[in-house]
Amino acid sequence: MFLESKRRGEVFGLFLSSAVINNPDYTMDKINTVARLLRYKHDFRGYIHLKIIPGASDAAIEDALSLASAVSLNIETPGGKHFEMLSGKKDYEKDIVRPMKLMSRLTGKGMKLSRVKCTTQFIVGASDETDSEIIDSVFDLYERLRFKRVYFSAYQKGLGDPNIPGERHFLSNPGEHFMREHRLYQVDFLVRKYGFSRKDILVDGSGKLRLDKDPKQLWAERHPDFYPVRINSSDRATLLRVPGFGPDTVKKILAMRRERNISRFEEIGIKGKRLENALRYVIFE
Incomplete structure (x- = not known):
């Protein structure tokens, strides 16, 4: 299907992901096998983005990096305490942080796989994280791990376990999570394209971004001098x-x-x- 769409000029690349089948490495083997067939059997030299499954082994991750143009592993939350509220099956340090550090190291400047881009995503509002905590993590991802992009996805109520914070919290405005997502994307753009530092991103006393005003406008109003x-x-x-x-x-x-x-x-x-x-x-x- 993909190769036929490529021949018709309808697509230029492929994003390949999967739910966990049996275990992380079994799933990664299936993902990597598809990428390997495209690269070596069908001689596809275009864009391939592979999802790294949390908990995958170092060997499986390195194999994916050797085949991909870009890889991603979703961080989900800014820190283990928030992550534990969402999942009792994954270990934040072992399944999320360790592989992200490996991805960073293998794609670092001067490394054989430096051409591969690493990205990640936060789920906004599923746990009880603040915007300030997410922003701190964003700066770490860009400055320490040298990831290329950070994405955000607003949590939608009714889709998760009824016991997680995102389901229990009452929202006076049903669109609040989507506006938080929008403001966080604005922050991300200010960091990547405008040269804003961490202290330039203003939050209130509870660590929240203003939902009624974009962060660049707010900075301007706070710095009339x-x-x-x-x-x-x-x-x-x-x-x-x-x-x-x-x-x-x-x-x-x-x-x-x-x-x-x-x-x-x-x-x-x-x-x-x-x-x-x-x-x-x-x-x-």
């Missing part, structure tokens, strides 16, 4: 702190400045609500 930003002379990092300016807009500004001074937002294509917001934070000197 940083503004106004001079649009014709400020560096890239400074321009990226302007609400409404993303990496593409800043790239365009820097390119235009090499030829002339910018005097109006219309020159860089900003309009509507983005324009209204950005006007409060910049000057055209």
Whole structure:
């Protein structure tokens, strides 16, 4: 099915995962066998993303890395105490942390498998974790383990064991978990693309992100002394702190400045609500 879809130009790669069959290594063998057939029997050189099964052996993980373009093992929660509330069958340190460290080491700079990207995912709201705890873990994953991406998935009530925190907690707003997921993705983007540090990500006294305001806007409002930003002379990092300016807009500004001074937002294509917001934070000197 995959190869036929590839021949028709409908897909360019494959994401391969599985529920646990018998045990982690048996499952990994099935996953790796499919990848090996694609690579060596069918000479497929495109994108293959393989799921690492928690508890898999070092040998099974290294085999997957040798076949894949990217691999992922879902961390689920920020720390063992939250993980234990969700699963009594897996050991957080042995089944999650140990293999993630191995993935990091085998794909580190200068290693034979350094081309392989490692990713992971948090389930937001299944346990009783705070946003602050998730954010701390995100920074660890990027800075210490050198993972390429962190993803987030909002927990949906009614799908899990009735005894886990995500089922027991009453939500005044049914969409709260989805908004938390959205805010965490914004934080992730600020970390990866805007150069925000851990202290730049603001949470309240209970470790929660503001659901009613995006974290970049909140930082701007808490740091009025940083503004106004001079649009014709400020560096890239400074321009990226302007609400409404993303990496593409800043790239365009820097390119235009090499030829002339910018005097109006219309020159860089900003309009509507983005324009209204950005006007409060910049000057055209």
